[in-house]
Amino acid sequence: MTPTRDKPATRRDEAIRTHELSKKFGDIVAIDRVTMTIPRGSIFGFIGPSGCGKTTTMRLLLGIYQATAGVVEVLGRSPDQFTTDDRQRIGYMPQLFVMYPDLTIWENLNFAASLYGMSPRRHKRLRDMLELVELDGHEHKLARNISGGMLQRLSLAAALVHDPELIFLDEPTAGIDPVLRNKFWEHFKQLQSEGRTMFITTQYVGEAAYCDYVGVMSGGRLLMVDKPGELRRRALGGDVITVKPARMLDFPELRDLRGQSFVRERKVTINSDLSLQLVVDDTGTALPAVFSWMDEHDIGVESAGEFNPPFDDVFVMLLEQERAHEESHA
Amino acid sequence: MRNIFQFFIRIFAFVRKEIIVILRQPRLVFSLILGPFLILLLFGIGYRDTPRTMRTLFVVPDDSPMLPVVEQYATQLGQQISSQGIISDPAEADRRLRNGEVDLVVVVPPDPAATVRNNEQAIFNLYHYEIDPYERAYIEILGRNYTEEINRLVLLNAAEQGKVEARSIQEQISDAREVASTARIALEAGNEEEARAASQQLTEDVGVLAVAAGSGLALLSGVDTTVGAETIQARMEAVQQMAATLNSDAATAERAQTAAAVESELTAVDSLLSEYEELDSQVLISPFGVNTLSITDTSLGPTDFFVPAVIALLLQHFAVTLAGLSIVRERQDGPIELFRASPVSAFQTLVGKFISYLILTLALGAVLTALVVFLLGVPMLGNWGHYALVVFVLLCASLSLGFFVSLSAKTDSQAIQSAMVILLASIFFSGFFLALYRLWGPVQVVSWALPVTYGINLLQSVMLRGQVPNIILLGALILYALVLFLISWWRLGRVMARQ
Incomplete structure (x- = not known):
């Protein structure tokens, strides 16, 4: 390798x-x-x-x-x-x-x-x-x-x-x-x-x-x-952006967001604090698109930024992915 | 040039490291030097070259004619026999022997005279309770000495008795000589009658004398034949024959001449008897003695004899232990992993350790030698250069053996055990206390597989005989050191090689 x-x-x-x-x-x-x-x-x-x-x-x-x-x-x-x-x-x-x-x-x-x-x-x-x-x-x-x-x-x-x-x-x-x-x-x-x-x-x-x-x-x-x-990126499937909207998204809005081209494989999750976590190809290009989409839907943004999980978590994710991969092959 | 410099830097790294590690343990250094010296000192002070005194009980039947003899001599049998009394009950003697109250029981033959008359030896039975073969041998030798002493006392008595008899015979000879003189004078004067009477008297006296000499001096004859007891007897027989001719019908002048010859012969016999009486009875019964003389330049005590062997044994033990622990510890504690990854080679590692231990053990040997020679006064008859050479080669061989042990052991406890086994083998097989000739030939292979065997031989010859080291032994020891070093180098190379 x-x-x-x-x-x-x-x-x-x-x-x-x-x-x-x-x-x-x-x-x-x-x-x-x-x-x-x-x-x-x-x-x-x-x-x-x-x-x-x-x-x-x-x-x-x-x-x-x-x-x-x-x-x-x-x-x-x-x-x-x-x-x-x-x-x-x-x-x-x-x-x-x-x-x-x-x-x-x-x-x-x-x-x-x-x-x-x-x-x-x-x-x-x-x-x-x-x-x-x-x-x-x-x-x-x-x-x-x-x-x-x-x-x-x-x-x-x-x-x-x-x-x-x-x-x-x-x-x-x-x-x-x-x-x-x-x-x-x-x-x-x-x-x-x-x-x-x-x-x-x-x-x-x-x-x-x-x-x-x-x-x-x-x-x-x-x-x-x-x-x-x-x-x-391998562990997370791409870059991850965390966005804290001013209000909670309704279901159609969420479905629309998942369908956006800057979102990879429809990967949008809602955290316990109601913030959104989006997997994107590249933070630099995706972040402006996110702001634009929020603006179009009249949703204020309290905070947004790239999510960098600790390497311990990345390591665990990678090992789990590998294990899952092996099991699927088995 | 740089590489050569680095080569020596790496070797020196081990030399310095090993010396520091050992010197950092003052107790170890102290015990290495002072321990052996104290052992030697204690041995020198404590060793007593005196024979063991055996507490001895005599068993003599109450009615034995030997009882007064034993009573007289029991306390005169030398320092080794300490009489604990005379009893008549063998069972009681056996009990006291088994209880350790006495060391030896002597059962005296009840009637030795009768036994001897039956042409048999009268046997003294000595009973002991020893298990140590050396003590058993000591008692056997003691028994032999004891009976020799008894026999000597018997002979001494006989000699003294013989002297008493001789004095009595001398008185009779003097009388007979006077009668012979009377006969000669009468014959010379032509007084036939007086001459015949005197001759008759002389014949009777000489007859009695011959018998007396035959019986009285028989004791002397039994003691020793060299003093002329048989000569006296033969001469007396000749005198008897001459005396008989005095009564014959031979011419007067011839008979007078015979009387003079008898007189002269009796004077000679008298002189012989005087000479015999003047001899010391001790010399008479033991005319031969023995005197052993050593051609070495000094008289050696037991401590002196053992010191070179102890030095050789201790130096071998230190060297084997130090080297034996060194590599196994590097393996066990992990530094060998560093060596494997570093540019240091097996040769540099081994040589570095070898030099450091050689320096330390040589210093130890020097201090130990100085202490025993200058403090204990053990003689050093040889050349100091030869001594140093032997110690140097002995240490090289012992260190090589130690490295061999270290590379065979998996743990340091295994290495220590191996060093102890070598020490034990050295004590038994090196000639340390048992001469090599006492070992069966094939077993001597073990002896010559130990550096100390060569070391003891060489050090004793240099120190105590002042000889030049035996070139064959020294050469063999050098070869031994070289071969084991090469084997250790090869094995360490394998240990440090990739796994």
Whole structure:
């Protein structure tokens, strides 16, 4: 599955490409024919319920797991053939803290820097990373004595310390307070602006909005990959406009509204507060038409605007649609 | 150039990390150094190289002629026998032995003289309640020593008795010599009648003497043949024959010459008897002794002997435990996932850990050695360079074994168990307290599969004999370290490879 738009022009523009990528553990299919292409310089968000195969996919891309079938290319090379230089271009933050509780924050970060062969003159870089994750001032604390959130930040700093080109982050914001989470995403955006590619799994579906592309995974299958706005449209069937009329529409008026060309598939619903929700092709063109129709019917408009449901709801809608689709096929 | 630099940076990452993690546990470091030293110190202070004293009860029937003998000698049988009394009831002795009131019951033969007269040995039965094979062997040796002591006392008595008899014979010899002198003078003076009377007297005296020597010195003959008891007897028989010729019809001059010869011979026998009497009875009954001498340059106590083995065993154990836990923990706690995704290789990981543990265990070995040599005074007869070389190779081999263990274990408790099994095997099979020749050949394969077996051999020869390390043993240990390291490298490569 490829992002619907902004398709990479050439292979050189691709950071990650998979085709029919599958992974089995014994008889259990963990990843089922995943096909996707992620352009360089993008932020790719990977969402899906727990155990759906996000981490396994990430490990396949990192070369930690070997694919059972299919093709995978990362930075233009199969993980089978990664060289030391290739691995130095990649950063990885695992889902759980896997560093050393008996080392201090500084020592852990220093160790991670050494693993990537960073020069001994890396002191400033380490300081900057600690500052980014707001661990400066805590350098000498043993990892065993810091909170879960701090461990998470230390892991993130360790993944970014060698300034990688392609960054895999497995739930980097789990356990992080909302303020710092926003700061992380600002930094991710900045890394993106510097040309870095990021592959991020997250349990906060709302964070999908920060991504350039979002992959939705369920049961080991990649259901769809698209831009966040497109995913919302898919979930809702188009753009959604909410209009609060000054009075309640009668039945003929409602029937007429449903029949208007700017309304998709006659989708007009009445909310509990008597506001109307209309599914349209494009908010920009539909909204003036709505105002015009209201005016023609002498109905005042108290408020109107585009309806943007939270991504959590979008995600649930998408999964429900997929389930319904599967059931209808079954 | 940059790649080579990065290669060493990655190795050094592990060296530094492992050293920090271990040094951050002061209790561990303290127990690693002080623990073994205290064990050695306690062993040195506590070990007593004195034979065990057996609380011994003698069982002698009331009417046995041995009763006074046992009463006399029960307290004179050396430090190992502590007499707890003499009783006549074997059942009571058995009860006291079973109750642990005594360690040994000696049942004395009731009438040894009668038994010996029947041409049989009189047997002392020693009963004990020991289950330890070494204690059993000790009692068997004690029993042998005990009967040897009894036999020695019997011989000592015989020797003393022989000396008394010899003194009596000497008095008779003196009388006979005077008679021979009288006979010779009478013959020389031509006094045939007096000469005949004296010769007659001499013949009788010499006859009595021969019998006395035959019976009295028979004891001496039984004690030892080297002092000439049989010579005396033979000479007395010769004197008897010469004395008989004095009564013959031979020429007077010839008979006078014979009387002089008898006189001379009796003087010689007298001299022999004096020589015999002057001999120490102890020497007489045990003319041969034994003196064992070591050609090593120093005298070694039991602690000295065990110290090189303990050092080898402890160093192997530390190295195996440290290395044994290292990789299994990386796998169990998750860092291996980071390594898989990073540019670090299995070789860099293993070498980094190897160097860090080698530094730590070498430092530990140095401190331990300094303590035992300079504080406990254990001798170091060899070259310090040779000693360091042996310790270095032993640690390399032990670390390789530890990594092998670590890569075979699934959890750290499995790794610890494996390290303990290796320790146990090392105690039994390495020659630590049981010489290797006591093990059946095929079982010695286990011995030579343990670095400590080589280590004990090499350290003992360097420390206690001052020798150059055996090149074959050292070479075998180097090969052992190399092979296990290569196997561990290959296995870690598989662990870090894609799954």
